[in-house]
Amino acid sequence: xxxxxxCCPESGNxxxxxxLASLLDISLEKVELDFFHGAHKTPEFLAINPKGxxxxxxxxxxLLTDSSAVLVYLAGTHxxxxxxxxxxxxxxxxxxxxxxxxDWLAFTASYISGSLSKARAFKAFNWPPNTSxxxxxxxxxxxxxxxxxxxxxxxxxxxxxxxxxxxxxxxxYVYVALAPMGDISLEPFAAVKAxxxxxxxxxxxxxxxxxxxxx
Amino acid sequence: xxxxxxCCPESGNxxxxxxLASLLDISLEKVELDFFHGAHKTPEFLAINPKGxxxxxxxxxxLLTDSSAVLVYLAGTHxxxxxxxxxxxxxxxxxxxxxxxxDWLAFTASYISGSLSKARAFKAFNWPPNTSxxxxxxxxxxxxxxxxxxxxxxxxxxxxxxxxxxxxxxxxYVYVALAPMGDISLEPFAAVKAxxxxxxxxxxxxxxxxxxxxx
Numbered sequence: 001x002x003x004x005x006x007c008c009p010e011s012g013n014x015x016x017x018x019x020l021a022s023l024l025d026i027s028l029e030k031v032e033l034d035f036f037h038g039a040h041k042t043p044e045f046l047a048i049n050p051k052g053x054x055x056x057x058x059x060x061x062x063l064l065t066d067s068s069a070v071l072v073y074l075a076g077t078h079x080x081x082x083x084x085x086x087x088x089x090x091x092x093x094x095x096x097x098x099x100x101x102x103d104w105l106a107f108t109a110s111y112i113s114g115s116l117s118k119a120r121a122f123k124a125f126n127w128p129p130n131t132s133x134x135x136x137x138x139x140x141x142x143x144x145x146x147x148x149x150x151x152x153x154x155x156x157x158x159x160x161x162x163x164x165x166x167x168x169x170x171x172x173y174v175y176v177a178l179a180p181m182g183d184i185s186l187e188p189f190a191a192v193k194a195x196x197x198x199x200x201x202x203x204x205x206x207x208x209x210x211x212x213x214x215x
Numbered sequence: 216x217x218x219x220x221x222c223c224p225e226s227g228n229x230x231x232x233x234x235l236a237s238l239l240d241i242s243l244e245k246v247e248l249d250f251f252h253g254a255h256k257t258p259e260f261l262a263i264n265p266k267g268x269x270x271x272x273x274x275x276x277x278l279l280t281d282s283s284a285v286l287v288y289l290a291g292t293h294x295x296x297x298x299x300x301x302x303x304x305x306x307x308x309x310x311x312x313x314x315x316x317x318d319w320l321a322f323t324a325s326y327i328s329g330s331l332s333k334a335r336a337f338k339a340f341n342w343p344p345n346t347s348x349x350x351x352x353x354x355x356x357x358x359x360x361x362x363x364x365x366x367x368x369x370x371x372x373x374x375x376x377x378x379x380x381x382x383x384x385x386x387x388y389v390y391v392a393l394a395p396m397g398d399i400s401l402e403p404f405a406a407v408k409a410x411x412x413x414x415x416x417x418x419x420x421x422x423x424x425x426x427x428x429x430x
Binding site: 050051062063064065066068069070072073075076077086087091095096098099100102103105106107109110113114132134148149152153 | 265266277278279280281283284285287288290291292301302306310311313314315317318320321322324325328329347349363364367368
C-alpha cells in the first residue's frame with residue numbers, strides 16, 4: 001500500500017502537494033476531507049494527526065503533517081519525469097542545497113502562513129470566523145513585508161533557493177499568487193509577478209480553482 | 216574563509232546553532248550583534264539579510280536566514296565527533312528521514328515561534344514593546360496546544376523525528392525549555408519534561424543563560 005494523503009480542495013497547502021505530484025507525475029491515494037464541516041477535527045482524524053490540520057501524509061509508520069515535509073518526501077523519493085535519478089531536482093542529494101531549500105521552507109511557515117495565507121482565508125472564506133480586525137491588519141502588514149523579501153531575492157535570481165525550481169518555489173508560490181484574494185496587491189512586485197509566470201510555465205503545472213480569478 | 220554566523224546572545228534561535236555546533240564540535244566565526252539596540256535593522260545588516268533577523272549564516276554566495284536551515288547546513292556538512300561519515304546523524308542522507316526531520320522543523324516555525332517563543336520574549340524582555348494583551352493570550356493558548364502535540368509524540372518515542380536525536384530536537388528544545396519564562400507551565404507535560412532531560416544529557420550539551428533559572 002502506497003502513501004495516503006489526507007487533503008481538502010480549498011486548501012493552498014493541499015494544492016502545493018497536488019501541484020508537485022503533477023509536476024513529477026506521481027499518483028497519490030487521496031482522502032478528501034470536508035474542511036468547513038470540521039472533518040479534520042474529528043477524534044478519528046486527530047488520532048491520525050494530533051495537529052488537526054491538512055494536508056497529512058501517512059505511509060506505514062511515517063506521519064508527515066506539514067505540506068513542506070510532504071513536498072520533501074515526494075521530491076526526495078521520486079525522480080523527475082523521464083529520469084531515473086532520485087531525488088528529483090525539486091529536492092537535492094547535496095546537504096548545502098538541502099539547507100538552502102529548507103531556508104525558504106522555513107520562510108513559508110514563519111512568514112507566508114501567518115500573513116498572505118491568513119489574509120486570504122479570512123477575506124475569501126471568513127475563516128476563522130472570529131478573527132479580529134487588528135489581527136487581519138497585522139497579517140496584511142507582514143504579507144507586504146514577505147513580498148518585499150521575495151522581491152529582493154527574485155530581482156537577482158529566477159528561483160528562490162537554487163538556480164532551478166525546487167520545492168521551495170512550490171511551497172511559496174500558491175499563497176503569493178492568491179495574495180489579491182486577501183486584498184494584498186501584487187502590482188508593486190514586478191519580479192515576484194515574473195516568477196509566478198515562471199512557475200505557471202513549468203511542465204505539468206496545474207491550476208488551483210480561483211487562482212487566476214480571485215474573488 | 217569559513218562560514219560567518221551573525222547572532223546575538225539573548226536569542227534562543229541563535230542558541231540552537233551554538234548548541235549544535237557544540238554537539239558536533241564545530242568552530243564558527245561569530246559576529247555578535249546588539250539586538251536590543253537594533254543592530255539587526257541597520258542598512259548594513261539588511262543588505263546581508265533583508266529579513267533583518269538573527270541568526271544568519273553567510274558562506275560565500277550562500278545566505279541562510281533561518282536557524283532551522285543553519286542547523287541542516289551544519290549537520291549536513293559535518294560528521295559526528297569521532298566519525299568521518301557526513302552527514303552527521305543529526306541530519307540524514309535518506310530522503311524519507313529528511314522529510315521526517317523537516318516536518319518538525321516546520322512545527323518549530325509554525326507553532327513554537329509564534330507561541331512559546333513569543334510569550335517568553337514579551338515576559339522576559341518586554342519585546343516587542345507594543346504587544347497587545349490579546350496577542351499574548353493567543354500566543355500562550357497556542358503554546359499549550361504546541362506542548363500537547365509534543366506530549367502526544369513524546370509519550371510514544373524518545374525523540375521527535377527519528378529513533379535518534381536530530382536537528383528537529385535541537386530546533387524545538389530551547390523554547391520549550393524556556394516556556395516557564397513566558398508563564399507557561401511544563402508541569403502537565405511529563406513526556407516533554409523527560410525529553411528535555413534527554414537533550415541536556417547529550418554529549419557536548421551547553422546551557423543557555425537563564426535556561427535553568429527562568430526569570
